[in-house]
Amino acid sequence: MEGLKKDVIRHVVSSLGSDYASKSAYNYYNALALAVRDRLIDNWIKTQRSYYDEKAKRVYYLSLEYLPGKSLMNNLHCLGIYETARKAMSDLGFSLEDLAEQEWDAGLGNGGLGRLASCFLDSMATLGIPGYGYGIRYDYGIFHQVIEDGKQVEQADNWMRVGNPWAYERGQHLFPVRFFGEVKNWTDEYGRLRHTWTAGDTVLAMPCDMLVPGWDNHHVINMRLWSARSDVEFDLDFFNTGNYLGAVEEKIFDEKISKVLYPSDQIEEGRELRLKQQYFFVTATIQDILRRFRKKHQDMTELPQSVAIQLNDTHPAIAIAELMRILLDEDLLDWEVAWDICVSTFAYTNHTILPEALETWPVSLLERMLPRHMQIIYEINARFLREVERVARSEDCGQLCHRDLDHLKQRVSLIQERPIKSVRMAHLAIIGSHSVNGVAALHTELLKARVFDDFQRLYPQKINNKTNGVTPRRWLWSANQPLSRLIASHIGTGFVRNLDELTQLEPLAADPAFREAWRAAKLENKQRLQAYIKRKLMRELHTEHLFDVHIKRIHEYKRQVLNLLHVVTAYNRLRHGQAADFTPRTVFFGGKAAPSYFMAKRIIHAINAVAATVNADSRVNDKLQVVYLPNYCVSQAERVIPATELSEQISTAGMEASGTGNMKFALNGALTIGTWDGATIEMAQAIGPELLFIFGMREDELVSLRQHGYNPMLYYHGDEELREALDMLRSDAFSPGQHGLFAPLVDNLLHGGDRFFVLADYRQYLGAQQDVGRLYLDQEEWTRRSILNAARMGFFSSDRAISQYAREIWDVAPMAGLQNGKGA
Numbered sequence: 001m002e003g004l005k006k007d008v009i010r011h012v013v014s015s016l017g018s019d020y021a022s023k024s025a026y027n028y029y030n031a032l033a034l035a036v037r038d039r040l041i042d043n044w045i046k047t048q049r050s051y052y053d054e055k056a057k058r059v060y061y062l063s064l065e066y067l068p069g070k071s072l073m074n075n076l077h078c079l080g081i082y083e084t085a086r087k088a089m090s091d092l093g094f095s096l097e098d099l100a101e102q103e104w105d106a107g108l109g110n111g112g113l114g115r116l117a118s119c120f121l122d123s124m125a126t127l128g129i130p131g132y133g134y135g136i137r138y139d140y141g142i143f144h145q146v147i148e149d150g151k152q153v154e155q156a157d158n159w160m161r162v163g164n165p166w167a168y169e170r171g172q173h174l175f176p177v178r179f180f181g182e183v184k185n186w187t188d189e190y191g192r193l194r195h196t197w198t199a200g201d202t203v204l205a206m207p208c209d210m211l212v213p214g215w216d217n218h219h220v221i222n223m224r225l226w227s228a229r230s231d232v233e234f235d236l237d238f239f240n241t242g243n244y245l246g247a248v249e250e251k252i253f254d255e256k257i258s259k260v261l262y263p264s265d266q267i268e269e270g271r272e273l274r275l276k277q278q279y280f281f282v283t284a285t286i287q288d289i290l291r292r293f294r295k296k297h298q299d300m301t302e303l304p305q306s307v308a309i310q311l312n313d314t315h316p317a318i319a320i321a322e323l324m325r326i327l328l329d330e331d332l333l334d335w336e337v338a339w340d341i342c343v344s345t346f347a348y349t350n351h352t353i354l355p356e357a358l359e360t361w362p363v364s365l366l367e368r369m370l371p372r373h374m375q376i377i378y379e380i381n382a383r384f385l386r387e388v389e390r391v392a393r394s395e396d397c398g399q400l401c402h403r404d405l406d407h408l409k410q411r412v413s414l415i416q417e418r419p420i421k422s423v424r425m426a427h428l429a430i431i432g433s434h435s436v437n438g439v440a441a442l443h444t445e446l447l448k449a450r451v452f453d454d455f456q457r458l459y460p461q462k463i464n465n466k467t468n469g470v471t472p473r474r475w476l477w478s479a480n481q482p483l484s485r486l487i488a489s490h491i492g493t494g495f496v497r498n499l500d501e502l503t504q505l506e507p508l509a510a511d512p513a514f515r516e517a518w519r520a521a522k523l524e525n526k527q528r529l530q531a532y533i534k535r536k537l538m539r540e541l542h543t544e545h546l547f548d549v550h551i552k553r554i555h556e557y558k559r560q561v562l563n564l565l566h567v568v569t570a571y572n573r574l575r576h577g578q579a580a581d582f583t584p585r586t587v588f589f590g591g592k593a594a595p596s597y598f599m600a601k602r603i604i605h606a607i608n609a610v611a612a613t614v615n616a617d618s619r620v621n622d623k624l625q626v627v628y629l630p631n632y633c634v635s636q637a638e639r640v641i642p643a644t645e646l647s648e649q650i651s652t653a654g655m656e657a658s659g660t661g662n663m664k665f666a667l668n669g670a671l672t673i674g675t676w677d678g679a680t681i682e683m684a685q686a687i688g689p690e691l692l693f694i695f696g697m698r699e700d701e702l703v704s705l706r707q708h709g710y711n712p713m714l715y716y717h718g719d720e721e722l723r724e725a726l727d728m729l730r731s732d733a734f735s736p737g738q739h740g741l742f743a744p745l746v747d748n749l750l751h752g753g754d755r756f757f758v759l760a761d762y763r764q765y766l767g768a769q770q771d772v773g774r775l776y777l778d779q780e781e782w783t784r785r786s787i788l789n790a791a792r793m794g795f796f797s798s799d800r801a802i803s804q805y806a807r808e809i810w811d812v813a814p815m816a817g818l819q820n821g822k823g824a
C-alpha cells in the first residue's frame with residue numbers, strides 16, 4: 001500500500017505538474033489511474049512478446065463501437081488491488097468511490113453492440129486468448145443526454161477534454177489512409193491485367209492503445225483505437241502565399257474523420273463521412289495486422305493459419321475489399337488465391353434483422369471515394385453470381401433455386417438496383433467470410449429462415465449461432481459488491497472466472513437466513529441508488545417500492561410505449577379507486593434516442609409528461625412513481641442494475657437479436673418480465689420459464705397475425721382500459737395546453753399499422769404485471785426466485801461466448817502457461 005501511495009503522489013507531482021498538497025480529486029484520480037497503468041504495462045509488454053515467441057494465432061475483433069465505460073474500478077479488481085487502493089486513497093484523504101466519479105465514461109458506442117465488444121475483450125483477456133480490439137478513438141462519443149421540459153436535448157460528449165490517463169498515444173506509428181483518386185491498369189510480365197490505385201487525398205491514422213487486463217492472470221491485451229491526423233501540418237503553398245488559415249483549415253478538415261461517433265442505433269443514415277470513418281478504420285487496421293504478420297511470415301497464404309478477423313456487424317465489411325486490394329495489387333497474387341485467403345480469414349457477426357439497419361452504400365459514392373474497391377466488389381459479385389448459377393443448376397440446391405434463377409440472382413447480388421444503385425454490405429460480409437453468426441438462437445434461426453434464406457441454401461454450413469454473453473467481472477463483481485461478497489462467502493470467488501459455479505447457490509435458495517442476507521444486499525443497492533437519485537435529480541425514492549426498470553436505447557421495437565401504457569393504466573386504476581391490492585412500485589425508464597428519430601424522441605417526451613402528472617398526483621404518488629434517468633450510460637447501468645427487482649425485456653418477438661441487458665439484470669437477481677424474444681428465450685430455458693414472467697405473442701404467431709390482417713382498432717374498441725389510456729395520451733391529459741402533442745404516438749399505433757404489435761400484447765402484459773405485483777407481496781418466494789435466476793445464469797457469461805468463437809470460428813487456443821495470482 002505504501003508503494004501505491006508513493007506512486008500516486010509522484011504522479012501528481014511529476015506527471016501532472018501539481019502540488020500534492022492541494023487535494024484536488026481530479027488530480028488524485030488521474031495520478032491513481034497512471035499508477036494503475038504502470039502496473040499493467042509490464043504485463044502488457046510480456047503478453048505481446050509471448051504472442052510472437054509462441055507464434056500464436058491471433059484474433060482481431062473489428063468494431064466501429066466500444067462501450068468500455070469507466071476503467072478504474074474494473075482494473076483495480078482485475079489486478080487484485082482494490083482494497084489496497086481503497087486504503088491508500090483513504091490515507092491520502094479520499095474515498096475511492098468519489099475518485100472513481102472523476103472518470104468520464106468512454107462512450108464510444110451506441111448501445112448493446114458496443115458494450116458486447118467491450119465484454120468480449122474482457123473475456124479474451126481473462127481466457128488468455130491472443131486477441132486485439134480495433135476501433136476508432138472518437139473525440140466525441142455518444143452524446144450527453146439532458147432532459148429539458150421533458151424533452152431530450154443532446155450535448156457534446158467532450159470526454160477527451162480532461163485527457164485520458166489510460167491511453168498510450170503512439171504518434172510515431174502512423175499509417176497512411178487514402179481516398180478518391182484513380183485506378184490505372186497495367187500488364188504484368190505474365191500478361192495479366194494489374195491495377196494500381198493512386199489516391200487523391202491522404203490522411204494519417206494514429207494508434208491510441210488502451211490496455212485491457214484479464215482477471216487475476218497477468219494477461220493484458222490491447223484495444224487499439226485510431227485517431228485521424230492530418231498529413232499537412234502546414235501546407236507550404238498556402239503558407240507562402242500568406243494563407244495561414246487555409247493551411248490550418250485543411251488540417252482540421254482531415255482530422256474531422258474521427259471527430260464524432262454517429263449516434264444512431266439500428267438505423268443507417270448513409271452519410272459520406274461515415275463511410276470515410278469505416279474505411280479509415282479498416283485500412284489502418286488491416287495495414288497494422290499485415291505489418292505484424294510479415295514480421296514472422298513471407299508467404300501470404302499462411303495468413304488464415306495465423307490470423308482470424310471478426311467483423312462486428314457490417315460496419316467494417318469494406319475490410320474484405322481492402323484485403324483483396326492489397327493481396328491483388330500489392331502482393332500481386334492471383335484472384336483465386338487472394339479470395340481463399342480472405343474467406344478463410346474473415347468471419348462476420350450479424351446483429352439485426354431490422355431492414356432499416358441493414359447497411360447499403362450508393363455505388364456512385366463508392367466509385368468516387370474508393371474506386372478500386374468498387375471495381376473489386378463488382379468482380380466479387382460477377383464471380384459469385386456465376387457460382388450461384390452453377391450451384392442452382394446442380395442437384396444439391398434442388399429445384400427451389402433453379403426455377404427462379406433470375407430472381408434468386410437479384411436477391412443475393414451484392415448490388416441492389418433500387419431505390420438507388422447500392423452495395424449491400426451484409427451480402428459482401430456473407431460471401432467474404434467463412435462464418436456468419438447470429439447472436440441468439442432465435443435470431444440465428446430467423447437469419448437462416450427469413451433474412452438470409454437464399455444464402456442458407458447456397459452455403460448450408462456458414463450460418464451459425466453464438467449467443468451473446470456479459471462479463472461477470474464488471475457486471476457482477478465490480479458493479480455489485482454487496483451481492484458478490486455474499487455469494488463469495490458461501491461458494492468462494494471462483495464464479496468470477498467460471499460463472500457456472502453459481503449453480504452452487506441453488507440449495508441456498510431454500511435457506512431462510514441466506515434469503516434474508518440476499519434481500520439485505522438488494523436493499524443496500526436500492527439505498528445506494530436512492531442516494532444517487534437524490535443527489536442527481538433531487539428526488540426521494542421509496543426503497544420499499546418494487547423497483548421496475550426499463551433501460552436501453554429508445555426504439556419503437558423495444559416498446560417503451562407498452563410499458564408506458566401499463567403505467568397509465570395503473571394510474572387510472574389507482575385514481576378510480578380500482579386498485580386496492582396494487583403493489584407499490586417505482587417505474588424507471590432510461591435511454592437515448594437517435595437525434596434524428598422523431599418517434600423515439602416523442603416517446604421520451606411522453607414518458608416524462610406521464611411521470612410529471614403521476615408524481616404530482618397526491619392521490620397515487622405514494623403507490624406509483626415514475627423516474628426518467630437522464631443520460632443512460634455504462635456507469636449508470638452499473639448503479640441501476642444491482643438495485644433492480646423487475647427487468648423489462650418486452651421487445652416485439654423476433655425483433656431483438658439478443659439483448660445483453662436482460663442477462664445483466666438476471667445475473668444480479670432481478671426477475672424478468674419479458675417476451676419470447678432474443679436471448680430472453682434461452683434465459684427462460686436455462687432458468688425455468690416459471691421463474692420469469694413471460695407473456696405475449698410469439699414470433700410465428702405474429703407472422704400469422706400479420707398475414708391474416710392485423711387490425712389494431714379491434715383492440716382499441718374491444719378494451720376499455722386500453723382505450724382510456726390511449727385517449728388520454730392523445731388528448732392533453734399529460735400535456736396541458738399542448739393538445740395533440742402525443743397524438744403522433746397514438747396515431748402510429750391506431751392508424752399507422754402498429755408495426756410492433758403494442759396493442760396486440762397489451763392485455764397479456766397487464767396480466768403478467770399483475771402476477772409480478774402479487775408475487776412481490778410474498779417476499780420469501782420472490783427472493784427464492786431471485787436467487788435461482790442468478791444461480792442459473794452461468795451460460796450467459798461472455799467467457800462461454802468467447803470460448804465458442806475461439807473453438808468454432810477462429811480455431812484459436814488460449815495461451816499456455818498463464819500465471820494466476822494477484823500482483824500489486
Ligand code: D6G
Nearest residue numbers: 044045046047048049050052292
Ligand atoms: C510490446 C512487446 C514487444 C512487441 C510490441 C509489439 O512492446 O516485444 O514487439 O509490443 O507491438 P506490435 O508490433 O505487435 O504491434
